[in-house]
Amino acid sequence: MKEGIITKKVDNHLFMQEITRMFNEQGKKSVTFVVRGFSMRPFLENGRDKVILTPPREPKIGDVVLAEVRERTYALHRVIRIKDGTYTMRGDGNPLRMTEDFTYDKIIGLADGFIRKGKRVDTGDRKWRLYSAVWKALTPFRRILLAIYRRI
Amino acid sequence: MKIKKGFEIQNVCGEHIIVPAGAENIDYSKIISLNETAAYLWENLTEKASFTIDDMTALLLAEYDVEESIAREDCEMIVERWKEMELIEK
Numbered sequence: 001m002k003e004g005i006i007t008k009k010v011d012n013h014l015f016m017q018e019i020t021r022m023f024n025e026q027g028k029k030s031v032t033f034v035v036r037g038f039s040m041r042p043f044l045e046n047g048r049d050k051v052i053l054t055p056p057r058e059p060k061i062g063d064v065v066l067a068e069v070r071e072r073t074y075a076l077h078r079v080i081r082i083k084d085g086t087y088t089m090r091g092d093g094n095p096l097r098m099t100e101d102f103t104y105d106k107i108i109g110l111a112d113g114f115i116r117k118g119k120r121v122d123t124g125d126r127k128w129r130l131y132s133a134v135w136k137a138l139t140p141f142r143r144i145l146l147a148i149y150r151r152i
Numbered sequence: 153m154k155i156k157k158g159f160e161i162q163n164v165c166g167e168h169i170i171v172p173a174g175a176e177n178i179d180y181s182k183i184i185s186l187n188e189t190a191a192y193l194w195e196n197l198t199e200k201a202s203f204t205i206d207d208m209t210a211l212l213l214a215e216y217d218v219e220e221s222i223a224r225e226d227c228e229m230i231v232e233r234w235k236e237m238e239l240i241e242k
Contacts, residue, residue: 015165018164022178028177032177032181
């Protein structure tokens with residue numbers, strides 16, 4: 001019998017179905033899981049940080065949304081534009097032109113908070129709002145800031 | 153001994169995991185996963201008011217083609233693990 005703590009990677013598509021099932025059938029109010037990828041740097045780090053995801057609701061600009069952006073391709077990024085029922089999001093750590101469009105029915109959930117370096121940060125917290133405002137203000141310098149971040 | 157109340161087995165991506173029953177949040181970064189055999193034992197023991205290693209061994213022997221001494225050792229091992237994880241009580 002297996003011993004100790006192991007980390008298991010699950011197929012993304014299966015996991016998304018699982019989350020949806022937890023919300024719809026099990027009535028869970030939130031699910032927590034470890035993030036993968038580097039597109040939400042510098043705030044979220046691959047394999048270290050977690051997101052607390054809540055069921056789909058109407059996103060606002062600045063919300064972090066998990067959505068299916070292409071068939072079986074999912075992203076957890078920040079909403080930057082809403083127009084005529086189409087939402088546009090972009091990873092904080094992604095190039096400016098790398099955006100994804102999606103509609104409401106593609107939303108898996110919205111981030112209500114994060115666990116960054118083991119500490120909980122809710123999206124309503126001052127810390128998160130300040131970080132978001134600063135990162136937005138620094139948009140023109142994003143490339144150079146991310147390049148520096150990668151080196152430290 | 154007996155299995156503590158308030159847990160349930162759920163099937164997540166093909167894994168048998170133990171979650172607090174009725175919890176509003178499910179934390180995929182901290183889940184207790186049971187293999188097929190452990191899940192079988194759990195499901196049969198959770199209804200019992202109390203059980204012993206003998207009961208567990210009998211359950212294993214009823215379902216699996218295994219020598220009694222080996223079955224007993226496995227049961228002792230899993231009870232230790234469950235105790236560490238505070239899943240069972242006296």
